[in-house]
Amino acid sequence: MSQAKASILLVEDEEHLLDALKLNLELEGYEVTTAGDGVAALKAVENEYFDLIIMDVMMPEMDGISATESIRIRKNEVPILILSAKNSSTDRVLGLKKGADDYLTKPFNLEELLLRVEKLIEKNKKIQEKDTIGEAYSFGNNNIDFKAQEATNFKGEKIQLSKKESMLLHLLIENKNEVVTREKILQVVWGYNVYPTTRTIDNFILSFRKYFEEDSRNPVYFHSARGVGYRFVEGE
Structure with missing residues (x-):
């Protein structure tokens, strides 16, 4: 990883999983902001730039799929990795169709999650660094x-x-x-x-x-x- 810390918004309503993921992501050198539901996630996205969002699906107030769709409607292209207990192809397709970049089912391997996080952040950095063409x-x-x-x-x-x-x-x-x-x-x-x-x-x-x-x-x-x-x- 580069010296500049990448920032991650972690959206998860299950407290133990939230704490465990936050700790492991911070050990990897990421700056982590947390939110407990989709509504809180949207507020965080309005106020801060993130290099990646890790989004749970089943949450109170607003679920992760709806939150993902709302983020995309606002033309925010931040990479979104969905975490879901739903593992059917229909659920996966719906998540990707609503704007997610990746979809990982629970329970998941921590090492795989961290690898996907790194890949999504690196891919996004390359896109951000692409030369603009001017006026x-x-x-x-x-x-x-x-x-x-x-x-x-x-x-x-x-x-x-x-x-x-x-x-x-x-x-x-x-x-x-x-x-x-x-x-x-x-x-x-x-x-x-x-x-x-x-x-x-x-x-x-x-x-x-x-x-x-x-x-x-x-x-x-x-x-x-x-x-x-x-x-x-x-x-x-």
Whole structure:
């Protein structure tokens, strides 16, 4: 681990387990804040930055799945590891669908938990360190001004971009050469309260090809990964 202590929010209503987990996480060098239910967890997230949340499912006031969903609705991308006594595939899928990054069933092996915690925190740090692209970006003979929400394409044509077009372009370019999942696009561009169809996002990609590709039928920059998401590839 790096010298800077990673901070963890531990959400668990079972006092003995809470104390044992807190002690073991602190022995690993983490700073640990605790909460006894989902409501307290949401308050903590509003007031403090965390590198990871360990979230129990069965709790009073607000359960862990609802708390996870609420955190994601607020567009907070902190990694969330769910702990649950429910071990069916249906429960696991629900937890992941609501925004959890990992799901561990009780009873669990402490060493496995600590390993998963370390992996999630390291993965999040790499994402945080990713270079941002700033207010303007050029590729090929296309130029985009994100602040003005406009572009000049390879033909010299001025294109006025909608807010969502600009946001989606920014997201794809910032993650260039990587597939951006449909779920990630939903979270960043539309928010979780609105669910566009896959066709809606496809239409945005088709527009980008029309704007920026010399041959829209054989795209160089904007690609669809069928059933997964979309990718911007930096051209030669």
